[in-house]
Amino acid sequence: MPSARELLAFYLEAGVDCALSETPVNRLVEEPASEERPAAKPALFRTANPIPAPVLAGAAPAPDAAIISAREIAPGAASLQELRELLERFDGCALKSTATRLVFADGNPEAKIMFVGEAPGRDEDIEGLPFVGRSGKLLDLMMAAIGLDRSKVYIANIIPWRPPGNRDPSPQETQICLPFIRRQIQLVDPDVLVCLGKPSSQAVLDLKDGIMKTRGKWIDYDTGTRKIKAMATFHPAYLLRQPIYKRLTWQDLRSVQKALAGVAS
Ligand code: URA
Numbered sequence: 001m002p003s004a005r006e007l008l009a010f011y012l013e014a015g016v017d018c019a020l021s022e023t024p025v026n027r028l029v030e031e032p033a034s035e036e037r038p039a040a041k042p043a044l045f046r047t048a049n050p051i052p053a054p055v056l057a058g059a060a061p062a063p064d065a066a067i068i069s070a071r072e073i074a075p076g077a078a079s080l081q082e083l084r085e086l087l088e089r090f091d092g093c094a095l096k097s098t099a100t101r102l103v104f105a106d107g108n109p110e111a112k113i114m115f116v117g118e119a120p121g122r123d124e125d126i127e128g129l130p131f132v133g134r135s136g137k138l139l140d141l142m143m144a145a146i147g148l149d150r151s152k153v154y155i156a157n158i159i160p161w162r163p164p165g166n167r168d169p170s171p172q173e174t175q176i177c178l179p180f181i182r183r184q185i186q187l188v189d190p191d192v193l194v195c196l197g198k199p200s201s202q203a204v205l206d207l208k209d210g211i212m213k214t215r216g217k218w219i220d221y222d223t224g225t226r227k228i229k230a231m232a233t234f235h236p237a238y239l240l241r242q243p244i245y246k247r248l249t250w251q252d253l254r255s256v257q258k259a260l261a262g263v264a265s
Contacts, residue, residue, distance in 0.1 A: 063172035066092030074179035075224075080109055080187050083180065087160055093176045095169070099161035101128045105184065107154040112260060114190040115139070116181060117235065118199040119159035121166050130155050131236075138236035139196070142249065146257040154188050156181060158203050174203050186223045191263040193221050193228055194256060197235025205230055211238075216252045218259070229259050 002010070061069070069092050077083035084104045090096070103120040106129045115131075123133030131139045143149060159169045159177045169177075181204065185193060195201040198211045205221060207214045214232045221230035233252040234245050 061092055063176060066176045067172070070176050070179040074183040077183055077187070080105070080184065083183055083187065087180055090180075093159075093161060093173055095159065095161035095163055095173055098164045100125045103128055103130050103157065103160050103162070105154060105156040106130050106132075107150045108152060109154060109188055111152055111154040111188065112190055112263060113148070113152070113192040113194065113256070114154045114156070114185060114188050115194045115196055116185070116200045116204055117155070117157045117196045119157050119169050120162040122162070125162035130157050135236040135240060138240060142236065142253060145250070146253045146260075154190065156184055158200055169199070174199070178203055182224075185221075186225060189223065189225070189228075191228055192256060192259050193230040195230065195232045197232075197238060200235075201232030205232060207232060211235075215248065216255060218255070229263075231256065231259075 070090070073086060073090070074083070077086050084102070087102055087104065096102075099120070103124045117131060120130060121133050121135075123136070124130055130136070139155075140149070143153060158174060158181050160180070163169050163173070185204075193204075195204050198214075201207045201211060201214055205214075205219060207219075211232060211234060215234060216231065218229050218231055220227040231252065233256075234242075234249050239246055239249060
């Protein structure tokens with residue numbers, strides 16, 4: 001019989017590192033017949049605010065409704081602060097209920113360059129800032145190699161809430177969060193956009209191929225108000241596992257440095 005400590009270690013290893021509720025649920029007990037179940041509360045829209053945000057007590061709305069709602073409301077945020085508040089009120093993404101807090105962004109909103117990662121991990125969820133864990137430390141080094149630090153860049157993720165156990169975000173979760181990161185890019189309005197890793201480059205830049213093929217190539221990203229230079233490169237978490245690709249990343253970073261020098265002059 002494994003001890004409680006051994007069981008906990010096993011759960012942690014399997015990625016189960018957060019509790020979803022205070023009390024355990026026995027899923028082997030039969031559920032009440034449907035007529036006995038309390039009726040689901042209808043989706044409501046908070047109207048006190050100028051921008052409506054969907055609210056469902058205790059449960060997220062169906063993904064399709066949430067995607068439609070996100071597409072409707074995100075473009076209405078007039079500033080980064082408004083966008084942050086909008087996300088704080090948005091209950092359309094179930095990840096919000098398991099995350100500790102919103103991880104909106106870090107860095108300088110006036111920056112010429114913006115990095116977009118995938119989703120916060122455990123450290124980010126605790127601190128409320130993107131890229132503060134191990135991969136964040138490597139990102140800091142990557143930026144430092146081309147003379148950048150967090151006072152000169154803006155950093156965000158496609159998904160602003162940590163997926164439980166650091167699992168991959170589902171395609172629906174990505175689609176729900178995409179309008180918000182697109183609006184964030186539009187509001188920051190950088191000259192250069194760098195997407196870290198395949199999920200970010202596929203979702204934001206609409207690139208279909210894997211990161212080996214897409215990395216290091218400049219493409220135009222249409223913010224909705226203008227076209228900016230965008231590039232995909234390796235995610236620092238991937239580089240921690242595969243340091244051999246740091247060489248190629250260095251080439252990408254040099255190219256980013258040149259692009260920034262170009263827009264500065
Ligand atoms: N990985 C990401 O993609 N984003 C973070 O903020 C941290 C790790």
